[in-house]
Amino acid sequence: MDRLHRVMGALVGSAVGDALGAPFEFGPPDAFCGRFPTSARGVATEMCGGGTLDWELGEFTDDTQMALLVGQSLVERDDLDEADVFDRFRRWAEADPPDIGIQTRAVLQSGLPWDTAAAEHVRAGNRAAGNGSLMRTTPAAIFFASAGREATMDAARRISALTHGDPAAGEGCALFHEVLRVLLDGGDADEAVAAALPLVAEPHRAKWAQVCAPEWRPEDAAEANGAVWPTLGSALWALRHSTTFEEALRLVVDLGGDTDTVACVTGALAGARAGITGIPIRWTSVVHGRIPGFGPEVWELRDLQLLAARLDGNRGVRLHEPPPTRGQKAVEVTPGVWAADLDGARRSDRDFAVVSLCRTGGRFGHDVQRFAYLTDDDSNPVLVTVLDDVLDDIAALRADGRRVLVHCHAGASRTGLVLRAWAMREEGLSPQEATQWVAAVWPHLSLWNDSFTTALDRWGPEGE
Ligand SMILES: [Mg+2]
Numbered sequence: 134m135d136r137l138h139r140v141m142g143a144l145v146g147s148a149v150g151d152a153l154g155a156p157f158e159f160g161p162p163d164a165f166c167g168r169f170p171t172s173a174r175g176v177a178t179e180m181c182g183g184g185t186l187d188w189e190l191g192e193f194t195d196d197t198q199m200a201l202l203v204g205q206s207l208v209e210r211d212d213l214d215e216a217d218v219f220d221r222f223r224r225w226a227e228a229d230p231p232d233i234g235i236q237t238r239a240v241l242q243s244g245l246p247w248d249t250a251a252a253e254h255v256r257a258g259n260r261a262a263g264n265g266s267l268m269r270t271t272p273a274a275i276f277f278a279s280a281g282r283e284a285t286m287d288a289a290r291r292i293s294a295l296t297h298g299d300p301a302a303g304e305g306c307a308l309f310h311e312v313l314r315v316l317l318d319g320g321d322a323d324e325a326v327a328a329a330l331p332l333v334a335e336p337h338r339a340k341w342a343q344v345c346a347p348e349w350r351p352e353d354a355a356e357a358n359g360a361v362w363p364t365l366g367s368a369l370w371a372l373r374h375s376t377t378f379e380e381a382l383r384l385v386v387d388l389g390g391d392t393d394t395v396a397c398v399t400g401a402l403a404g405a406r407a408g409i410t411g412i413p414i415r416w417t418s419v420v421h422g423r424i425p426g427f428g429p430e431v432w433e434l435r436d437l438q439l440l441a442a443r444l445d446g447n448r449g450v451r452l453h454e455p456p457p458t459r460g461q462k463a464v465e466v467t468p469g470v471w472a473a474d475l476d477g478a479r480r481s482d483r484d485f486a487v488v489s490l491c492r493t494g495g496r497f498g499h500d501v502q503r504f505a506y507l508t509d510d511d512s513n514p515v516l517v518t519v520l521d522d523v524l525d526d527i528a529a530l531r532a533d534g535r536r537v538l539v540h541c542h543a544g545a546s547r548t549g550l551v552l553r554a555w556a557m558r559e560e561g562l563s564p565q566e567a568t569q570w571v572a573a574v575w576p577h578l579s580l581w582n583d584s585f586t587t588a589l590d591r592w593g594p595e596g597e
Contacts, residue, residue, distance in 0.1 A: 146404015
């Protein structure tokens with residue numbers, strides 16, 4: 134898998150976990166699977182909003198707000214500038230964010246400078262081993278991954294120490310940085326922990342070894358999961374007991390308690406493992422939020438993807454504004470499923486549920502718009518996963534009575550792939566029959582991308 138898929142998976146995955154867990158914060162165990170016993174792919178999904186702080190559907194919380202501040206500072210300074218990160222944190226805290234950790238607030242509002250505020254907080258007898266520095270460190274783990282094990286662990290400790298004076302929190306961040314570094318290289322989390330533990334400072338090593346051990350379970354935790362140890366321990370436990378991003382996130386949100394943060398940390402690791410295409414599009418498409426104190430700008434999926442790429446060293450990348458298209462109007466190609474090109478879809482009736490298969494330059498304004506990560510070349514690492522995710526969502530949206538509009542830039546190759554797969558699934562056609570049938574009803578079909586046709590030959594529709 135391309136490294137960029139994993140990098141974007143880590144940052145988007147952390148924000149998705151944060152938003153998915155937020156409505157369940159401080160709730161009891163098993164609330165998530167109780168409410169969503171199976172995948173919710175129709176108009177209403179597991180991104181349900183609400184909770185004690187009344188989050189918008191898909192809105193991320195302080196975990197991601199602070200993470201984005203760390204990430205922006207690293208990209209703009211091209212290094213770790215602790216005073217700059219601390220200034221951004223303080224400006225954010227002064228803007229009265231809806232959710233802010235107790236330790237974090239006390240330190241940021243103490244009026245003390247960056248290099249003494251957190252230490253003074255501990256010296257005054259306060260606890261400081263919460264998970265509030267771990268939850269925001271994914272951008273730094275991406276940024277410092279290329280510097281190697283010791284450098285990324287050291288950077289983790291320094292950023293943690295800005296608000297969390299207890300070294301136990303810093304050692305947890307250091308372990309997280311190293312695990313993420315290894316996952317971004319396609320490696321194994323447990324092997325990463327084993328290699329990193331000798332670098333964890335005494336006297337914290339034994340306790341970290343305990344919660345990161347393969348046999349540890351969340352019910353073994355000595356503290357509530359607002360503490361740093363069970364947060365990372367639960368994330369690693371969820372990785373071990375799942376194969377997909379969705380399974381890992383279901384496990385941790387169902388733990389209850391500090392669900393947004395545990396899911397945020399888990400989402401980073403599971404997203405790095407699965408890559409961006411392994412995260413369900415019904416979740417990535419709605420994740421969003423603002424950063425209090427930093428203007429009205431709303432961060433969306435494409436902004437998170439862009440920051441992730443920049444953190445990974447692709448400093449020159451810009452937001453892609455796609456060129457205009459012919460404006461091919463929406464046509465119904467099979468009952469309830471329509472096709473168009475980019476500008477045709479952009480101008481389509483607002484009651485369509487839109488499935489976008491290309492970069493769009495932002496949302497169109499439809500209440501349901503899902504964005505699949507699909508490039509029109511042969512570099513899609515898990516095409517069948519993307520197809521299953523897209524087709525299952527189309528089926529669920531149809532079952533909810535919605536007209537579904539599928540489009541890509543020209544409406545030719547990627548749109549054709551999904552229409553052909555849909556015909557195979559709904560009509561039981563072979564790949565050849567499906568291609569002939571789509572060519573007859575959708576004359577814009579293009580078959581130039583051989584990797585798509587090869588994938589269809591291997592792909593067997595699920596969900597029937
Ligand atoms: Mg939060």
